[in-house]
Amino acid sequence: MSRRKHMLEHLDEDIRDHIEIETLDNIDRGMSPQEARYAALRKFGNVTHIKEQTREVWSIVWLEQLLQDIRFGIRMLWRTPGITIAAVLAIALGIGVNVGVFSVLNGAALRLLPIPRAEQVVNVSQIFHGRTSRNTHGETSMFSYPEYLDYRDHNHVFSGLIAYEPFIDATLAGGKAQQLLGTAATCNYFDVLDEHPAQGRGFADSDCSVSGENAVVVISDELWRGRFAGDPLLIGKTIVLNRTAYTVVGIARPGFTGTEPIPSAFWAPVTMQKALEPGLDRLPDDNLSWLAFLGRTRQGVTMPQVRADLGVIAARIDQHHPGRITSLAIGTATFFSRPDEREVLVPVASVILGAFALVLLIACANVANLLLARASARQKEIALRLSIGASRWRLIRQLMTESLLLSIAGGVLGSAIAFWSFVKITEFVTSHLPHSVPTFTVNVAPNLQVLAYALGLTLLTGIAFGLIPAWRGSRLDLNTALKGDGQHSGPGKTGGRFLLNALVGCQVAVCMVLLLAAGLLLRGLYYAQTVNPGFEDKNVAQAFLNLRSQGYDQSRATVFMQSLRQRIEGLPGVIEVAQAECAPLSHDFSADHFTVPGRTDKIAIEYNHVSPEYFSVVGIPIVRGRGFEAGETHESQGVIVTESTAQSLYPGEDPLGKPLREDTGREYSVIGVVKDAQVSHLGDLNTMYLYFPAGPQDNTRSYLLVRHAAGFTGTAKGIRDVAHSLDADVSFDVTRLEDNLEVWRAPSRIVAVLATALGALALLLASIGLYGMVSYSVSRCVREIGIRMALGANGKDVMNLVLWQAMRPVLIGGIVGIILCAGVSHVLSSMLFGLSAHDPIAFICVPLFLLVVALIASYIPARRATLVDPIIALRCE
Amino acid sequence: MSTRDQDERIELLQGTLDLLILRTLLLGPMHGHAIAKAIEFRSDEVLQVEQGSLYPALHRLIKRRWISAEEGTSENNRRAKFYGLTAKGRKQLTLQTSKWEKLAGAIAQILKPAEQEGKS
Numbered sequence: 001m002s003r004r005k006h007m008l009e010h011l012d013e014d015i016r017d018h019i020e021i022e023t024l025d026n027i028d029r030g031m032s033p034q035e036a037r038y039a040a041l042r043k044f045g046n047v048t049h050i051k052e053q054t055r056e057v058w059s060i061v062w063l064e065q066l067l068q069d070i071r072f073g074i075r076m077l078w079r080t081p082g083i084t085i086a087a088v089l090a091i092a093l094g095i096g097v098n099v100g101v102f103s104v105l106n107g108a109a110l111r112l113l114p115i116p117r118a119e120q121v122v123n124v125s126q127i128f129h130g131r132t133s134r135n136t137h138g139e140t141s142m143f144s145y146p147e148y149l150d151y152r153d154h155n156h157v158f159s160g161l162i163a164y165e166p167f168i169d170a171t172l173a174g175g176k177a178q179q180l181l182g183t184a185a186t187c188n189y190f191d192v193l194d195e196h197p198a199q200g201r202g203f204a205d206s207d208c209s210v211s212g213e214n215a216v217v218v219i220s221d222e223l224w225r226g227r228f229a230g231d232p233l234l235i236g237k238t239i240v241l242n243r244t245a246y247t248v249v250g251i252a253r254p255g256f257t258g259t260e261p262i263p264s265a266f267w268a269p270v271t272m273q274k275a276l277e278p279g280l281d282r283l284p285d286d287n288l289s290w291l292a293f294l295g296r297t298r299q300g301v302t303m304p305q306v307r308a309d310l311g312v313i314a315a316r317i318d319q320h321h322p323g324r325i326t327s328l329a330i331g332t333a334t335f336f337s338r339p340d341e342r343e344v345l346v347p348v349a350s351v352i353l354g355a356f357a358l359v360l361l362i363a364c365a366n367v368a369n370l371l372l373a374r375a376s377a378r379q380k381e382i383a384l385r386l387s388i389g390a391s392r393w394r395l396i397r398q399l400m401t402e403s404l405l406l407s408i409a410g411g412v413l414g415s416a417i418a419f420w421s422f423v424k425i426t427e428f429v430t431s432h433l434p435h436s437v438p439t440f441t442v443n444v445a446p447n448l449q450v451l452a453y454a455l456g457l458t459l460l461t462g463i464a465f466g467l468i469p470a471w472r473g474s475r476l477d478l479n480t481a482l483k484g485d486g487q488h489s490g491p492g493k494t495g496g497r498f499l500l501n502a503l504v505g506c507q508v509a510v511c512m513v514l515l516l517a518a519g520l521l522l523r524g525l526y527y528a529q530t531v532n533p534g535f536e537d538k539n540v541a542q543a544f545l546n547l548r549s550q551g552y553d554q555s556r557a558t559v560f561m562q563s564l565r566q567r568i569e570g571l572p573g574v575i576e577v578a579q580a581e582c583a584p585l586s587h588d589f590s591a592d593h594f595t596v597p598g599r600t601d602k603i604a605i606e607y608n609h610v611s612p613e614y615f616s617v618v619g620i621p622i623v624r625g626r627g628f629e630a631g632e633t634h635e636s637q638g639v640i641v642t643e644s645t646a647q648s649l650y651p652g653e654d655p656l657g658k659p660l661r662e663d664t665g666r667e668y669s670v671i672g673v674v675k676d677a678q679v680s681h682l683g684d685l686n687t688m689y690l691y692f693p694a695g696p697q698d699n700t701r702s703y704l705l706v707r708h709a710a711g712f713t714g715t716a717k718g719i720r721d722v723a724h725s726l727d728a729d730v731s732f733d734v735t736r737l738e739d740n741l742e743v744w745r746a747p748s749r750i751v752a753v754l755a756t757a758l759g760a761l762a763l764l765l766a767s768i769g770l771y772g773m774v775s776y777s778v779s780r781c782v783r784e785i786g787i788r789m790a791l792g793a794n795g796k797d798v799m800n801l802v803l804w805q806a807m808r809p810v811l812i813g814g815i816v817g818i819i820l821c822a823g824v825s826h827v828l829s830s831m832l833f834g835l836s837a838h839d840p841i842a843f844i845c846v847p848l849f850l851l852v853v854a855l856i857a858s859y860i861p862a863r864r865a866t867l868v869d870p871i872i873a874l875r876c877e
Numbered sequence: 878m879s880t881r882d883q884d885e886r887i888e889l890l891q892g893t894l895d896l897l898i899l900r901t902l903l904l905g906p907m908h909g910h911a912i913a914k915a916i917e918f919r920s921d922e923v924l925q926v927e928q929g930s931l932y933p934a935l936h937r938l939i940k941r942r943w944i945s946a947e948e949g950t951s952e953n954n955r956r957a958k959f960y961g962l963t964a965k966g967r968k969q970l971t972l973q974t975s976k977w978e979k980l981a982g983a984i985a986q987i988l989k990p991a992e993q994e995g996k997s
Contacts, residue, residue, distance in 0.1 A: 050932055
């Protein structure tokens with residue numbers, strides 16, 4: 001640009017000089033000065049024109065043409081406001097939902113951590129290959145403390161490496177005991193993250209120097225403002241977490257909630273782990289995964305360098321574990337960046353994005369339909385432009401400009417609505433999650449990635465729906481088009497009809513897939529609502545007591561649990577009390593590998609440790625043998641199996657007295673058989689399940705199940721009161737056992753609502769598309785209809801003809817949709833509670849419903865065809 | 878479209894003029910008037926180039942970076958722009974010259990038999 005400016009600045013001067021030199025030359029040749037000047041000017045030519053031409057050299061032609069195209073495009077779109085508004089709204093809907101969903105995923109998994117200079121911070125995880133046995137608390141991809149020290153001391157790429165144990169259950173004593181989730185972190189945590197507490201200090205190296213000695217804690221801003229009412233003198237005071245007193249040394253910056261999506265309420269030095277989790281000493285174990293890593297890279301260090309450097313350390317550690325091969329997964333740190341988390345997130349995210357992309361596809365097909373219809377109506381204009389010499393490329397560009405204008409208008413509108421509404425929607429969803437799901441933070445606010453996604457999607461959409469109409473619109477037989485009735489002859493007509501039909505067919509197919517998915521989920525939900533889980537979930541109260549996290553060891557816990565059970569049994573209205581390691585459908589699972597002596601296959605079977613009263617409290621009948629008796633513990637030989645387990649382990653034999661061997665080599669024998677019940681997974685009736693007797697080991701963490709005759713509220717209050725009379729600081733929740741079923745239904749309810757909303761949106765768009773296509777083809781066939789009617793066809797014949805033409809693509813698209821959905825519906829099976837992924841009721845009702853809607857959408861415009869007056873129809877063209 | 882035909886004709890003319898300017902500058906940097914004079918002189922004044930049309934052509938060549946413009950003083954001690962060939966322009970000159978020769982040869986080839994037919 002500066003070159004242009006520089007060159008044009010002196011143009012006048014250059015030309016003046018040129019003419020002057022020529023004049024002087026002419027004078028030298030003997031002309032009079034006046035004559036010489038005229039001759040020079042004559043020879044030079046038209047000065048103004050030359051200047052203009054020179055300027056044109058530097059002007060940017062394409063930009064001027066683009067502006068021209070845009071001006072013209074806006075004028076054209078303005079002329080058909082109905083079509084324009086319909087198209088913009090369809091695109092806004094399509095792009096809006098996609099951008100919204102992306103912004104949620106972005107907030108969950110793509111955004112950098114909310115800390116200063118987060119782009120320097122990397123997450124390190126390990127993946128084990130080969131023969132290895134690894135203990136895990138949390139996720140297998142995490143590290144042990146000795147491994148941490150090795151990586152911290154021997155890497156050359158980090159200015160600092162931190163390790164932390166997330167999600168530590170802790171009870172904050174004092175007043176009303178409160179359950180918190182906290183973090184145990186290495187003492188460089190706040191320094192490496194560059195997250196200095198708003199008040200007080202972070203950790204000093206000395207806090208981690210002696211294991212178990214330095215009980216200091218940094219608490220979150222939320223905890224400070226909530227529980228401590230913003231006490232300005234809190235720093236230096238002590239608080240009691242899991243029965244150990246900690247000195248508050250700092251209060252984190254508001255907005256800093258740790259480096260996990262679930263906020264952390266406090267941070268304690270990792271060396272305090274044993275005090276936080278009594279009875280468990282994780283620090284010395286070099287084969288235990290429990291610590292997550294975050295490292296801040298040194299200035300100028302690249303990702304390959306980090307991988308190479310840490311890889312050396314990993315290989316050296318492997319030498320101490322023969323047969324183990326470790327590979328490291330290293331990437332810029334975000335929420336959900338550990339491989340175990342990604343494994344879940346990626347398929348879920350792709351299904352969701354895929355479903356929403358389908359809606360956008362329908363919207364695109366719809367707008368393409370509208371534009372195709374309009375392009376046919378504009379045939380004369382286009383033919384005229386072609387005939388006076390516009391190139392085809394220029395015309396395509398003009399038509400594409402119009403569709404891009406549409407997509408940008410729609411994209412901006414849709415994104416704006418999405419940015420606003422998805423923040424609200426996420427707030428709504430996260431605050432209405434089932435009680436047992438911890439609150440988590442998702443920053444849905446748009447950032448550069450979201451904007452780029454929105455822009456990319458908008459442009460892609462504009463090209464997708466604009467290209468076919470532009471391509472077709474610009475390919476015209478000039479003669480027929482200009483003669484005025486081009487629409488009735490030539491190859492263009494059949495080709496255009498085919499394209500319109502194909503687009504409608506696509507919409508119906510996609511719509512069918514979404515509606516079928518929604519139908520299946522709704523059926524599954526209904527099934528889950530009405531299914532008999534095989535146990536009595538009514539009138540049972542459930543109390544989950546995690547005494548270990550509250551500072552109890554096994555002997556204290558046993559004493560506490562015994563007196564607690566006695567006192568609960570003495571409450572009025574209480575019928576029976578049972579204790580179990582896992583309550584039915586509580587999302588607590590235990591499983592191990594077992595073998596039947598004499599057979600070689602190892603079978604993974606879920607199991608539970610239960611007290612003798614369990615089967616009568618939850619109403620699972622014992623069909624053979626006996627239940628457990630008081631005094632049986634983990635050391636006892638007896639095991640109780642379910643009917644299906646007995647059948648698959650000992651087919652055709654009497655299971656009583658049959659042996660069963662645990663992976664460790666311990667042998668049990670079957671003492672009883674109980675009825676199958678869906679105690680582990682809702683909808684899974686036939687999985688194998690084992691019951692072992694509960695023992696003192698279970699007292700540090702177990703469920704109490706209380707069958708009561710009185711109301712739930714009174715019973716729950718009674719349970720809490722007697723517990724607090726034993727220990728004022730003990731903290732736990734009492735819920736209805738039937739609420740556990742609700743937790744199982746919640747995900748499928750959310751997905752079903754989503755799928756239904758999407759399906760409805762798709763159906764609306766597809767019906768508009770169908771309606772548009774039918775009314776368009778009726779208006780184009782007025783003459784044909786007129787002739788038929790003049791020749792004696794009646795309204796019914798015409799109606800049948802029009803409807804048949806409209807329904808053909810609907811039927812084909814519908815069948816394609818059914819086949820597609822039948823092929824992929826198994827991905828939903830985990831949310832169908834045992835309902836078949838090819839449930840016949842859903843697969844019959846949904847297509848019928850769609851067919852009826854399609855018929856209505858085409859019947860309304862088709863009726864107009866029967867009202868055609870043959871005389872008028874034949875005359876007006 | 879009539880304007881398009883005109884466009885093509887101008888383009889052909891411009892292309893030729895561009896080539897002539899490049900060839901002239903092969904002798905060394907010159908200012909605008911000198912280029913016009915040189916073309917006139919070297920073609921034995923057969924090519925009557927409208928001197929003004931030199932300027933759009935010069936600007937076009939500068940834009941393509943085939944020639945460059947530098948401030949200097951002319952023979953009569955006046956400030957003037959001197960246009961000189963760039964490396965890219967030199968390459969283009971060889972390329973365009975051989976193209977032009979091919980074209981001229983081909984046209985001559987076509988025209989020659991027609992002449993002979995006319996004579997016989």
